[in-house]
Amino acid sequence: MHIGIMSQGAIASILAWRLQKLDLPYCVLSKRPLHPVQIETLEGEADMVLPPGCNGKIPDVLLVPLKAWQVMTALEPLAAKLRQTNTVIALMHNGMGVAEQVHALLPDNPLLAITTRCGALRIESQRIRLTGTGLTQAGAVANISEPHMAQLSELFSRLLPPFEWQQDINQVLWDKLAINAVINPLSALYQCKNGELLQPRFDLLHEQLAAEIAAVMDTAGVSRSAAQLLASIRAVEQATAQNYSSMNRDVTAGKPTEIDFINGFIKQKGAATGIATPLNNELVELIQDGKPPRW
Ligand SMILES: NC(=O)C1=CN([C@@H]2O[C@H](COP(=O)(O)OP(=O)(O)OC[C@H]3O[C@@H](n4cnc5c(N)ncnc54)[C@H](OP(=O)(O)O)[C@@H]3O)[C@@H](O)[C@H]2O)C=CC1
């Protein structure tokens, strides 16, 4: 099985490093010339990754660890070639809504969604720090056969352990979306670390957001109480107390954020099902317009 990794981003470089260590055949597709990357391991050691380019070769499995808003732009130029293959497309991003677009672009390709608690941070242009490991989960979006499932489970168990194949990845993605929809925009707007959101002054915002998200999740067939969502959000705030969220980093660096695929996705699903999501809508606007919060 030949594996392709799209980009030399933070997560992509960790995947390349792991594949290099496992001595598995892989190549990287990048929009820029490839460069060596130094990986700083959890033990503080440094290791080099020198990724081979794909040079026009289409891999059997294409890992797509891009920001949600980059995925379609990256896949569109490859679509004609990919449609002629049975290449498995493995999406790895925060937020929801992209998988449907990719499935419409590549209706016959096997498609899976992956979510990981593995953490990676770019500390210099060619230096990536592995900041943590954690559970990786994947599941079928479309056209994944039993043999695919077995092969992919074996691959990810080696690549990003611990790993679990999920029969219903949609539920897992919604649970992760609920966490990102609270921590990411609030930590970006208040320019704070995740743990600072545990302060009582943010309680009301958490409660209102959890209620809106639980109501929208219910219409998507994922039944969670606001209290259940709050408990998992609080657990992540505790576990990542010293970290800045990805949206905090993007806003600080003046880069585009994934807001449209996080709170924007909730806003869109709410509008489609008649569920009011005023706080989610306001967060989308504030992040998009770079405005300070009024609360
Ligand atoms: N980093 C982490 O710890 C975690 C990240 N995630 C999620 O994973 C996803 C990826 O995150 P992360 O790795 O941090 O993001 P990065 O921004 O580090 O990586 C994205 C990379 O994709 C490159 N890129 C953009 N467009 C293309 C293209 N058309 N072809 C090839 N490469 C392209 C970007 O290059 P350039 O910048 O030059 O445009 C960048 O290097 C996000 O959704 C994130 O939220 C989830 C869990 C943890």
Ligand SMILES: CC(C)(CO)C(=O)C(=O)O
């Ligand atoms: C879970 C969380 C909030 C950790 O920071 C994250 O996924 C992110 O920053 O995007």
